[in-house]
Amino acid sequence: MKDAIEALVESNSNEKLKQIGKKVLSHNRISDEECVYLFEQGSLSFVGFLANFIRENLHGNKTYFNRNFHIEPTNVCVFSCKFCSYSRLYANREEGWELSIDDMVDIVKKYDGKPVTEVHIVGGVHPKMNLAYFVELIQKIKAHRPSLHIKAFTAVELDYMFRKARLSIEEGMKTLKEAGLQSLPGGGAEIFHPDIRKLICDDKVDAEGWLRIHETAHNLGIHSNATMLYGHIESYAHRVDHLSRLRTLQDKTGGFNTFIPLKFRNSNNEMSHVAESSIIEDMRLYAIARIYLDNFPHLKAYWPMLGRQNAQLSLAFGVNDLDGTIDDTTKIYSMAGSEETKPVMNTEELVNLIRQAGRQPIERDTLYNEIQDYSHVTHFTDVVNLN
Ligand code: V47
Numbered sequence: 071m072k073d074a075i076e077a078l079v080e081s082n083s084n085e086k087l088k089q090i091g092k093k094v095l096s097h098n099r100i101s102d103e104e105c106v107y108l109f110e111q112g113s114l115s116f117v118g119f120l121a122n123f124i125r126e127n128l129h130g131n132k133t134y135f136n137r138n139f140h141i142e143p144t145n146v147c148v149f150s151c152k153f154c155s156y157s158r159l160y161a162n163r164e165e166g167w168e169l170s171i172d173d174m175v176d177i178v179k180k181y182d183g184k185p186v187t188e189v190h191i192v193g194g195v196h197p198k199m200n201l202a203y204f205v206e207l208i209q210k211i212k213a214h215r216p217s218l219h220i221k222a223f224t225a226v227e228l229d230y231m232f233r234k235a236r237l238s239i240e241e242g243m244k245t246l247k248e249a250g251l252q253s254l255p256g257g258g259a260e261i262f263h264p265d266i267r268k269l270i271c272d273d274k275v276d277a278e279g280w281l282r283i284h285e286t287a288h289n290l291g292i293h294s295n296a297t298m299l300y301g302h303i304e305s306y307a308h309r310v311d312h313l314s315r316l317r318t319l320q321d322k323t324g325g326f327n328t329f330i331p332l333k334f335r336n337s338n339n340e341m342s343h344v345a346e347s348s349i350i351e352d353m354r355l356y357a358i359a360r361i362y363l364d365n366f367p368h369l370k371a372y373w374p375m376l377g378r379q380n381a382q383l384s385l386a387f388g389v390n391d392l393d394g395t396i397d398d399t400t401k402i403y404s405m406a407g408s409e410e411t412k413p414v415m416n417t418e419e420l421v422n423l424i425r426q427a428g429r430q431p432i433e434r435d436t437l438y439n440e441i442q443d444y445s446h447v448t449h450f451t452d453v454v455n456l457n
Pocket residue numbers: 153154155192224254255256257258259260295296297298299330332333334335336337339372375393406
């Protein structure tokens with residue numbers, strides 16, 4: 071296999087691409103400038119072969135998924151990101167939803183006896199849902215089901231919560247950790263570069279704040295994910311700036327589990343005039359992210375945003391994780407124009423999707439400990455479709 075890729079790299083008539091390819095095949099890190107060049111000049115097949123080489127070196131054929139469900143406490147939000155199809159401003163909150171702690175614990179109870187391992191909790195930034203509210207929520211979920219891993223709150227939600235509570239990031243994170251929070255999702259990162267950030271999400275936490283929150287979490291032993299909202303008004307240089315800041319922090323802490331590119335969807339938001347990226351551009355981005363982020367163990371395709379078939383395709387372009395069953399009772403993804411109007415897959419559907427792509431389905435927990443190899447499983451225990 072390596073011989074075939076070496077031959078492909080060697081036969082490239084572009085000397086610079088050839089040098090970058092050789093670097094990747096000998097496990098050397100590419101520079102920011104080389105990464106921009108890959109975005110500008112790397113064909114889908116060129117970056118795809120390199121990314122697949124890295125992916126198979128790290129994980130072989132293994133493709134991870136997780137049995138999880140989502141809770142969105144509210145879609146009311148004090149911020150006004152231009153790409154957001156989901157939030158309702160606090161002033162218009164009659165159009166929104168606000169779940170009480172009991173409502174959310176009831177959602178958790180619906181999974182009693184089902185083999186889910188993770189609850190993912192992310193929502194809008196509601197001015198009345200403060201740190202004390204979320205501490206109580208986490209404690210009640212943990213009291214009900216101690217083994218359920220709680221992955222909750224983007225850096226945007228945390229920044230607001232801690233500032234309102236007048237706590238330092240470290241104090242706030244420690245409080246949530248003591249309550250039972252175990253890891254952080256990667257949302258809110260968008261595009262770090264200030265030139266873009268000020269145009270698409272001016273009023274929420276900036277790049278430095280986002281990175282500081284994740285760094286503090288890592289230092290407290292809380293792992294996290296990182297995202298990038300791509301395919302709108304950002305340039306290749308902005309993407310590389312974003313990836314570079316993540317790679318630098320990961321060198322320092324090693325606390326990121328996975329990188330999740332989020333494809334910008336243009337329905338029902340203030341950026342509907344911006345065209346969505348092509349599938350080829352999506353796959354090139356996955357591949358280049360896999361090549362550049364040499365210190366990130368995992369690359370995830372978030373199928374509700376990308377669509378099932380494209381997520382399946384991404385398994386040939388560096389991706390080794392498909393998130394999970396997700397079971398989401400709200401409408402965040404269909405609102406933004408995703409193909410997935412109801413983001414739920416049962417275990418059998420997920421496993422088949424991975425098998426059809428010629429990969430080996432492995433159920434993981436949030437921290438990527440392997441739970442079960444599904445290569446030869448024929449009988450499935452359902453965890454979703456509860457409604
Ligand atoms: O930060 C909002 C994105 C994110 C749109 O860590 C949009 O496992 C595309 O954090 N088009 C929140 N994307 C979601 C998130 C997440 C999701 C899945 C897994 C994980 C994880 C984290 O959703 C926001 C923003 O970047 N988003 N609007 C849109 N129109």
